[in-house]
Amino acid sequence: MPNRPTVFLTGPLPPECMQRLADSTNFQVNSLGRDLTKSELIEAVRQVDALICFLTDKVDADVLSANPNLKVVANYAVGFNNIDVATATERKIAVTNTPDVLTDTTADMACALIFSVARRVVEGDRLVRSRRWNGWAPLQLLGTDIMGATIGIIGTGRIGRAVAERAKAFRMNVVYWNRTRLDPETESKLGIRYCELGELLGESDFVSLHLAYSNETHHLINAARLSQMKPSAYLINTARGAVVDEKALVKALTQKTIAGAGLDVFEHEPALEPELYEMDNVVITPHLGSATTATRTMMGDMVIENCLVACAGNRPPNLVNT
Ligand code: DGY
Secondary structure, three states, X not given: OOOOOEEEEXXXXXXXXXXXXXXXXXXXXXXXXXXOOHHHHHHHHOOOOEEEEOOOOOEOHHHHOOOOXXXXXXXXXXXXXXXXXXXXXXXXXXXXXXXXXXXXXXXXXXXXXXXHHHOXXXXXXXXXXXXXXXXXXXXXXXXXXXXXXXXXXXXXXXXXXXXXXXXXXXXXXXXXXXXXXXXXXXXHHHOOEEOOHHHHHHHOOEEEEOOOOOOOOOOOEOHHHHOOOOOOOXXXXXXXXXXXXXXXXXXXXXXXXXXXXXXXXXXXXXXXXXXXXXXXXXXXXOOOOOOOHHHHHHHHHHHHHHHHHHHOOOOOXXXXXO
């Protein structure tokens, strides 16, 4: 049908979104069940107005240069470190993301990891399934209380703040570090206290990461910073894997200079530092931060809206180019 934008999707979206795409665009979708290689991605964008892609797709200068008529790259994620936004901007290609709709869902995931690792939920599950559980015992799988513990939130954007609100409801003490300190009104509304990073690491029982990944945040949590954490503290990461030096983390966990970790993201997904698979004090999940049916559907609606608006020559609602 004429005037419909042509769209390439690097993988299927929830069914309602596929229907909306069918109703409003001429689209093609990667149905190989794996990520496209770089040359496949280049080939795919050659003929389309819009690319809908995932955080697993590296949309670099070569991809962006493959089609002079490409209008928009709509990332199905709030993070967009997989896209070379500077080159896209030079080439007048809009880049969009999916903020807000996944904030609560991702904050819930951070809390799920906090509870799982502190209350040894996964270890308990494994014990029961092993059929070696002999019944209640006073010293069995003792964990750490959440109530009264201090959580250090690193990064107080939307998701960090949503975690702070939840932490307050669990009656935790909340300290935070952010590149830019929040205004006093927001601090007092959230009931949270600003700390320098080293102070936060030294005080917190749980350190939860909520930063975008960039050159500045690469390995922000390195060996030196891990060594500032308490031996009883847990590291929680639902942001991006490479914010943490994963080898240094393994060392800290092995040497028990920290108590454990709850990790939803990894430095080289889907590969992990091999020792992590074996550690009982680590809960590992496969990048599930935004993974609920409702949220993934809302994210799909957003990427489609961004594509349609950009292809019509207008400013898409979630433009990230500066
Ligand atoms: C995001 O949107 O950046 C999340 O990591 C996806 O789950």
